[in-house]
Amino acid sequence: MFENIDSKIKALAQFLCWCGIGVSVLAGIIMCFMEELILVGILTLVIGSLASWAGSFLLYGFGELIEYQKIQTELALKADAERHNEEVAN
Numbered sequence: 001m002f003e004n005i006d007s008k009i010k011a012l013a014q015f016l017c018w019c020g021i022g023v024s025v026l027a028g029i030i031m032c033f034m035e036e037l038i039l040v041g042i043l044t045l046v047i048g049s050l051a052s053w054a055g056s057f058l059l060y061g062f063g064e065l066i067e068y069q070k071i072q073t074e075l076a077l078k079a080d081a082e083r084h085n086e087e088v089a090n
Helices: 005-033 035-089
Strands: none
Touching: 005 035
16 A cells, blocks of 8 residues: 555646546636626636646656655665675675
8 A cells, every 4th residue: 555655646647637627628718608607617727727737736746756766776786785785705
């Protein structure tokens, strides 16, 4: 459940982004069919989609940070193990 959390966070960010875009487009189209809400519908479609896309940056970026930290930790542990093996050999 908590393994590969970095890829799960990034997948969640993508899912939420696409869901937000879909809801914004659907709501915008529905509003455009109501003649008095055409401008509001267009604004909802455009601004809602952009907000969903931009909002996903934070969650996706957090997943990236976790991924890079995991890689750095693995490299540091590998370097420590190699240094320890060299010390033992000498």
